[in-house]
Amino acid sequence: MYKAxxxxxxxxxxxxxxxxxxxxxxxxxxxxxxxxxxVVQDPVQYEQQQEQMALLKMVGLAERDIREARLLNQEDLFKGLSEEFRDHADND
Known part of the structure; x- marks a missing residue:
């Protein structure tokens, strides 16, 4: 367990x-x-802390998506990404 x-x-x-x-x-x-x-801290520590908090937020959002069954299988994910890239390329 982490100890502060x-x-x-x-x-x-x-x-x-x-x-x-x-x-x-x-x-x-x-x-x-x-x-x-x-609280005074080193700028590098501050950036690391911000990155850690962002990662924890993303994990929380992912856990909520799992609980709410908002999931995609790999095939559907890649199909959606391919369509997005194709649409983006067509608009350029």
Whole structure:
């Protein structure tokens, strides 16, 4: 089972002081008056997180399609794709 790492924390004033040298290879929770204010993370991590969320959304949509019996067999899928490509080529 996946176990989330505990976020490192700092205050707004601590964040301001250490901004130039701060390591954000792991997400950092910035607090103000003891309450969460921001999460700062590396841009590469952010992109990976966005891709993971998109993949999870697609899996959820696929599971819903299966539950609702919105399925195609391989033959019908390829036939539909061929028609789409043919129609697209005819319009160009």
């Amino acid at each position: 790492n505990k976020l490192r924390m700092t205050t707004v004033s601590g964040f301001k002081k250490e901004l130039a040298t701060m390591n954000v290879s792991e997400p950092l929770l910035v607090t103000q008056n003891g309450e969460p204010l921001y």
